[in-house]
Amino acid sequence: MTQHTVRLGTVQETLLIPLYGRAVENRKPEPALRDARAEEIVASIDYDFARFDDGPSLLGSVLRTSLFDRWVRDFLTEHPEGTVVEIGTGLNTRYERVDNGRVRWFDLDLPDVVDLRRTFFEDTRRRTMIPASVTDASWTESLPTDGPYFLAAEAVLPYFEEKDVQRVVDLLADRFPGSLLALDTTGPGMVDTQDEHDALSKVDARLRWNCTDPARLADWRPGVQVLASHTLVTLPSAMYDELPGGYQEMLTGLAAMKLPTVEDYRLNLVRLP
Numbered sequence: 001m002t003q004h005t006v007r008l009g010t011v012q013e014t015l016l017i018p019l020y021g022r023a024v025e026n027r028k029p030e031p032a033l034r035d036a037r038a039e040e041i042v043a044s045i046d047y048d049f050a051r052f053d054d055g056p057s058l059l060g061s062v063l064r065t066s067l068f069d070r071w072v073r074d075f076l077t078e079h080p081e082g083t084v085v086e087i088g089t090g091l092n093t094r095y096e097r098v099d100n101g102r103v104r105w106f107d108l109d110l111p112d113v114v115d116l117r118r119t120f121f122e123d124t125r126r127r128t129m130i131p132a133s134v135t136d137a138s139w140t141e142s143l144p145t146d147g148p149y150f151l152a153a154e155a156v157l158p159y160f161e162e163k164d165v166q167r168v169v170d171l172l173a174d175r176f177p178g179s180l181l182a183l184d185t186t187g188p189g190m191v192d193t194q195d196e197h198d199a200l201s202k203v204d205a206r207l208r209w210n211c212t213d214p215a216r217l218a219d220w221r222p223g224v225q226v227l228a229s230h231t232l233v234t235l236p237s238a239m240y241d242e243l244p245g246g247y248q249e250m251l252t253g254l255a256a257m258k259l260p261t262v263e264d265y266r267l268n269l270v271r272l273p
Contacts, residue, residue, distance in 0.1 A: 003044060012090075014159070020038075020058065021059070035093055037093045071182050085108060095107075104126055107127070173273055180272075
């Protein structure tokens, strides 16, 4: 098999962590998420993925992705012909997991990431890659003028400075009023200890945005509504009930420990004003 060399910017390199997490998960007899495509992509990339082995963050990234998948599926159940935008898509394969045959899909990321994506994915009639930064408003011109829209920003905004996150929230609210936005937030428990983190300590990128409460977004943009906010140990009951028994036991044990690094990392679904 041909192996592709990866040349990515500092923050962009972090996309390889959740990719590897899904690939590892796919090999398990009872996975929380199936993603054979991720396993194929990992096998074709020349990169030392083993540096991320044996750490809990791989499973954490899989659980985060699985919850975002659920939110997108729920949106498409209500709006089968809606538009989904993956902000900072990396090498995500969410489209392959949730496509309903009718959705209009956009994969947005920086040019070096889109160049890498084009090694494995192609544009189609309903799916388009956009090489741009989310902070550059021009990318929104590529989207249909009518919604509804679901915007997924998974493992993206915590790497921005707060002023840039605020700029993104304003941009999205201006361009896509009333839309759903899924995003993760992290507080000091994780930001202050990332040099010892099992995955982040292996890369040069660092978390910048410290947000202990996603309701703070309404301070920047009045009218933002937090519809759901979960930690990795307080997942929706329907999702928790579908997890393998061993994962349920592990999450129950983590919840009892009340670790700051776990409790201040949140997965949020908000509605833009």
